[in-house]
Amino acid sequence: MRPRNALLLPLLVLPLLLLTAGPARAQAPPPGFREEILRQFNNSMQKFIELAEAMPEDRYAWSPGEGVMPVARVYAHVARYNYFYPATSLGVPDPDSLHADATEQTAAKTEVVALLRRSRDHVRQTVMAMTDEQLAAPTRLYGRDVPQWAVLLQLVAHMNEHLGQSIAYARMNGVVPPWSQ
Numbered sequence: 001m002r003p004r005n006a007l008l009l010p011l012l013v014l015p016l017l018l019l020t021a022g023p024a025r026a027q028a029p030p031p032g033f034r035e036e037i038l039r040q041f042n043n044s045m046q047k048f049i050e051l052a053e054a055m056p057e058d059r060y061a062w063s064p065g066e067g068v069m070p071v072a073r074v075y076a077h078v079a080r081y082n083y084f085y086p087a088t089s090l091g092v093p094d095p096d097s098l099h100a101d102a103t104e105q106t107a108a109k110t111e112v113v114a115l116l117r118r119s120r121d122h123v124r125q126t127v128m129a130m131t132d133e134q135l136a137a138p139t140r141l142y143g144r145d146v147p148q149w150a151v152l153l154q155l156v157a158h159m160n161e162h163l164g165q166s167i168a169y170a171r172m173n174g175v176v177p178p179w180s181q
Contacts, residue, residue, distance in 0.1 A: 029135040029149040037152050038127055044159050045120045048078060050178045051166055052116055057109040059173045071169050072107040075116060078162050080104055082119035082155065086126045089139045089151040095122060127152060 030036075052075050060072040069077065080103045086092035096118060106112050135149040167177055 027136060027147045029132060029147070033135065033149055034127060034130075037149070037156065038124065040156050041123060041127070041152075041159070042120075044156060044163055045116070045123075047177070047179060048075070048159065048163055048166065049113065049116050049120070051163075051170055051175075052109070052113050054175050054178050055109075055170055055173065056175070059175075060107055060109055060112065062169070062173060064169065064172065070107075071166070071173075072109075072112050073104050074162055074166055074169065075112045076104045076106045078159050079112075079115040079119035081158055082123050085141075085151050085155045085158075086123065089141050090126065090130075090134075090148055091139075092126050123155065 055071060061070050063070040083094045083096070083103075087094050103115065106115055130148070135147065135152075137148050138145055139148050139151060140146075141151050141154060170177060
């Protein structure tokens with residue numbers, strides 16, 4: 001048989017827990033996040049643009065195999081997602097009103113390089129305009145609730161995945177990445 005006080009304990013603790021539990025709070029960005037994400041983004045984006053400029057235009061249609069994105073489409077895909085993530089998860093409209101399918105069909109070297117540069121500027125402006133409160137505000141990304149700063153982290157991760165792919169494409173075509181010469 002349990003002592004009578006043991007039965008009262010849960011009844012006393014539960015209201016205290018309910019009183020101290022506040023609403024879920026947004027997760028603040030790590031200290032120095034804006035500067036670090038911009039440093040990583042700028043470094044990777046610069047490499048993308050240098051690689052796009054170094055790749056001969058006649059290789060922009062090259063693909064390592066059937067059904068695999070060709071060089072130009074990989075570059076345009078990265079630019080597209082530099083607009084897509086801010087538009088869909090951060091509420092930042094696409095200033096160029098790009099149509100996703102048309103963007104990824106861009107194939108001319110000068111157009112692709114210009115698209116990469118515009119998308120770079122868009123991401124930079126987006127990050128610089130965000131307050132710490134916005135960076136911490138909740139949003140949805142791939143069906144998950146995340147703070148908005150996590151969207152920027154995903155944007156850089158996505159870009160770096162395709163940067164590695166693009167480096168491999170370049171080397172298969174005899175192009176040495178400019179920063180490793």
